[in-house]
Amino acid sequence: MPDTFLINWPYFIAALAMLWFPRKWLRSGKSVLKRRRKPDGALERLAGMGARDPEDRSVQAGKEFTNLRNYIDFFRALAGGYCLVRFGLTTEGADAKQTAFIVQSLVMLAAVLIQVIRVEGRLSFYAAIFYFVGLNLGVNGHYTGLFAFALTLAINPVIPNPRVFLTVYGLLMLPFGLAFNADSKLLAVDVCLVLLVPLLSLLTRRPVVIHSRKHKAAAA
DSSP: OOOEEEEOHHHHHHHHHHHHSOGGGGGSSSOTTOOOOOOOOSEEOSSGGGGGSTTOOSOOHHHHTTOHHHHHHHHHHHHHHHHHHHTSEEEESHHHHHHHHHHHHHHHHHHHHHHHEEESSSEEEEOOHHHHHHHHHHHHOSSHHHHHHHHHHHTGGGOOSHHHHHHHHHHHHHHHHHHTTOOHHHHHHHHHHHHHHHHHHHHHTOOEEEEOTTHHHHHO
């Protein structure tokens, strides 16, 4: 029986729309997400309330869990990842399944690069933690990402910065993925995508940060 590879365009396009929508577009124009706050400077570390202290670069989850944009990131990544791997492609045969895996991996790679790379005056990287958790949950269809995220939060007080936070989260996904019998190929892709951000940060010597909505004005 010949291999079959079909793209289910409605689902595939819906997945691309959810996964590739840049988070920074949520800052454009008038938004119901806008709230009154004091300016935090050009770049705000993904570090909660302690981000105002230049010596404190740790991730403070309290502030991130009150950011509505993070929940939008989580649910769109979850829905987009699930739609991509479950409904976006129809395959029959080993070669077709391998092609589908390559297509899915490239789509997710492009999605992550769109979310994390910022070129606004100078290069920087956004720590899309909630996006990663949603994507990992949607792609693998179980709780590997959530358990890894929960354990990372538990040891967060000793984690110095967002770069290390993502590194720890990515590495913890491996034992949890094995414990939950996750698809080994998809698990490998998920882990590599999470660790890609710290790696790019190290190679370019640029920090992993979160951009404030007023960073352009502050930079000027």
